[in-house]
Amino acid sequence: MSTPSQFLDFALHLAHRAEATILPYFNNHTVSFKSDGSEVTIADKEGERVMRELITQTFPNHSILGEEFGEQTATSTHSAPGSSSYRWVLDPIDGTAWFTLGVPLFGTLVALLEDNEPIVGVIHLPGIGETVYAAKGMGCWFQSRRTVSEEVSAPDPIRVKVRSPVTIEEAIASTTGLHSTEITHNPGEIPYRMPDLIRQVRKFRFCSDCNQHALVARGKLHVAVDTLMNPWDVAALVPCVEEAGGTVTNLAGERDNIVFGGSLITSCGDPLHSEVIQILTPDPAS
Structure with missing residues (x-):
């Protein structure tokens, strides 16, 4: 049985593997349209495919719900929810419109649900090197890699809090x-x-x-x-x-x-x- 910390580490790994797949398509892609008129690119599909493969290999008893390929259980892909109490929820490119415009303000979203309750969340912004992430009971953290080079390592993550309540x-x-x-x-x-x-x-x-x-x-x-x-x-x-x-x-x-x-x-x-x-x-x- 994995711990929340281990699930969070894996979610971060998924987001960064998706980044490695998605970024080569940035400013180098063809846009098509779904039946609802929304935009989709090969980067959306390949980013989600990579994450799904890693989840299936690592947690074969977990189900998966993603924007591009729908619901997947351990044994099949269909529209009904899976039997596992754990479900990964994926959006490889949240903000495809920004991605297609060449604006780096799109995100990759990775979450883990337990009995439909979110217990892990990663908001990764590959284009600007920022990540906000959390697991239930572990606080919320922010890390920026915008100034990282071969000589400078990524800064330590910092714990973040919302602003004080206002009117x-x-x-x-x-x-x-x-x-x-x-x-x-x-x-x-x-x-x-x-x-x-x-x-x-x-x-x-x-x-x-x-x-x-x-x-x-x-x-x-x-x-x-x-x-x-x-x-x-x-x-x-x-x-x-x-x-x-x-x-x-x-x-x-x-x-x-x-x-x-x-x-x-x-x-x-x-x-x-x-x-x-x-x-x-x-x-x-x-």
Whole structure:
């Protein structure tokens, strides 16, 4: 039986093996489109394939859920969840749009669930050499390799914490985009009131996908919002923010079954967290 520390080490290994596969395709790839219109490259598929092979070799009784190849049990690949209590959740390139534009603000997400509860999370940003990672009960850590050369080794990781709780008027907030908002429903069904949030916070920024939640964990942002999320977008973020002392729910304010909650808000906690949800929630009469 592996320990949380060993699982975390393996998750970091997966992320760095994916990096070695993905980065050669950066600024050197062909873009195709999925049935939902989202972009995909060979780097997405090969990055996930490498991670899946390593998991299957190391933990053959664990199941796998990934953005590119769906659900896989120890013996087959299909849409139903596997029987193992452990499930790896993978997103080889979170922010494929940034990747295809040649902007290095994409991430690789690796998570381990135990009975659908995230216990390990890695947010790795290969293009800028930054990693935020956590395991349940072990805190959240940040490491930067941006200045590493052959003569200079990587700096030691530092433990990170969210910012102190604030009110809405003091908050620095972010979101990835405006889908499922009053501005544009497509994609999405709920017209969250993003303009109201933008008007009420002290400072608002659009931020790149998983990186905005990593910045909450690092104490750089007070709150980050994603109105539409898939399980592979969410799973790795939860342990990182919670182990940094933050609050994580979907936009209905629910923590239970968070990986499959469909949306995400991460923050430094209340009163801000509840205020943001209240502001974003559409009026039932509208």
